[in-house]
Amino acid sequence: MPLYHDDDQAMLADSASQFMREEGAINKQLRHWRDRDCKDGFGHGLWEQFGEMGFTGMLVDEDDGGLGMGHVEAAIVLEEIGRNLTPSPFLASSVLAATALKHGSEDLRSRWLPGLIEGKSVFTVAIDEGPKHNPQRIGCKAEKSGNGFKLNGKKAFVLHGASADMMVVAARTSGSDDDTDGVTLFAVPKDTSGIEHDARRLVDSSMATHTSFDDVELDGDAVIGEVDGGREILNAMLDAGRVGAAAEGVGVARGAMDMTVDYLKQRKQFGKTIGEFQALQHRAAHLYAEVEIARAVTIKAAQLLDGGSEKAELMASVAKAKVAKAAGLAVREGVQMHGGIGMTDEYDIGLYMKRDRALQEFLGDQYYHAERVAQLSGY
């Protein structure tokens, strides 16, 4: 398969680009909800429009009413989300949770997927338990209780946790905290008794919760896949989410870079357009190279994921790390090259820096993933 978009994918990119530019624009969404101190961090109206566009269920199998598309397609939508800093539950719901639900029973799928596809339901995932990504450690415990389970423990960095109708929770059903085996995934409905959300606003104006579970009673049919067999599904979910987050990061990087290059062509100092200065030209050109490479490896990782390749795991980490490096460079150079105006809230470039920071942490930063690249490469 060639490493560029085919005609159908190019059409999807066009329509996603137009939609995000018009409906998902910074002033219409990110600033709008931020300035109203919105407790969701995104607009439900836009989420329904995502449904009308067919985005919400793009990864869902056709038999379940979705579009049965792949990660290359999801990456196309996410790149446009990133470029416009469009706040939405897409990554958590339509990529991460939807990937988990692929492994769920028919009952689970028919209970949750129709709402997702319509853009009525919002999902999230609860994996990490501390401030740094560490999915190896699952300390939350789910103990057998009657026909179901009793869930206890705490999760951190749950994206829009308080707004989610369902969260996929990774919990331990056997073994100790750092064991690979003994993990089970649960589809936990909102408002189940014993769940408490401590919601925090993050640097990028999104919302995340510290969520605690105190003797939360779950039905046996809330289990996704097999009891004690959740690690494999969790890994599939993480790979999908990492490639998705990388794709969004590519969009953030490209958005910041385009803004900055435009600014270099407009701003005048010393009687010249500052883009004429070679000191800035070379930095902009270097940035271009880094962003192009990050984009290439993200498409590659998505293709490998869609093809079920055994290299997908490695390349998902390569992509996540590379995008973190490139997007980090894009936003830092962006603010610097904008000069003083880049420090103002009025100008959008700072918003890119904030979103990049949050995205970097989500599902593992460049250090986490470089370490993983080393391990998967056998050193």
Added chain:
Amino acid sequence: MADDLEQFRSEVRSWLEANCPEEMRQPVRDERDVYWGGRNASFKSDAQKQWFEACRDKGYTVPEWPKEYGGAGLSPAEGKIFRQEMAAINARPPLSSFGIWMLGPALLHFGTEGQKQRFLNEIARGEIRWCQGYSEPGSGSDLVSMQTYGEDKGDHWIVNGQKIWTSYADEADWIFCLVRTDKENKYQGITFMLFDMENQGVSTKPILLISGNSPFCETFMDDVKVPKSYGEDIPAYVGEVNRGWDVAKYLLGHEREMISATGGGDRASSLGSVTSRQGELDPVLRAEMAMFDVDALSFTAMSEKFMDELKANKGHPAQPNMLKYAGTELNKRRHELLMAAGGSAALEWDSEESGGGKTARSWLRTKANSIEGGTSEVMLNVISKRILELPGG
């Protein structure tokens, strides 16, 4: 279609299995493991000879060139499969040459039928070894300022001047050379000439580099008589007289692609997995290697994307400059890390254990990657002007 390609893959696989000797699947250890062809060529081993001849007879020295010019006439998709299958068994290239990488593509694009019939077949069969005469002592990055002059004498030119950085000129049979034929016209006063290095007045002098090797020469042209034609439909120049700059620019694009594809960090295996076998890595060095591997594996995807886009006529025409920049800078970093991982063993210059100082010499050699074929700084200039469309100069 897909079935045909799978059929082709299995044919290639069994052909390679039957024809590529075991010795030709080992990594290249020294200069003589690379076969360059030419009038004075000799084989290092029987296996090298056998492998070269098998490929030559099948058109596999230049698999994607048309059959009538010595190639195998493979489609782009078949060519990709052929390269994948070669890579899968670590097969060495049967023939390396500037004829294949540079003159060939220029002739395929600009050449006359007569030139293609003669020169491409000679290249494909490894009969003539070519070198490239571009840079001059006073014209490096500013190549178009070159001064080597060919005076028009009717049916021939008399060429005088000096070229530098001519790769393996002392071993080459023929040269493709930029010669000024109009002193008044900077860009449209250069002719892309082809001539025999045995012509009277051509002399070469190897340049000793910091690596201790001499892959480049100075080439002197002192009243060299170059005929304007080598026979019917075989002019001694590519393209038109005074329009050699178009050919040179086209070829520079190819050279950048080649350097970015082969000299860059374009390796499928990670650096860390190669070097960690040498012993315990310092944790900070290991971390740097991991960061390098992130960049290198990403660049591999970029190279693949670039090649796919090239075949489909997609992508920005100035993109090779970006690959050249990123690939060469990456390769320099790779060799810095190899030196660090190697420790004092990597410092050895001529011991047998060090393969004649392979690690150190390669490290030094890579410093030229970001100078030859357009410096990194020139690449950044081109990216900022042609891709980002930044203003000025």
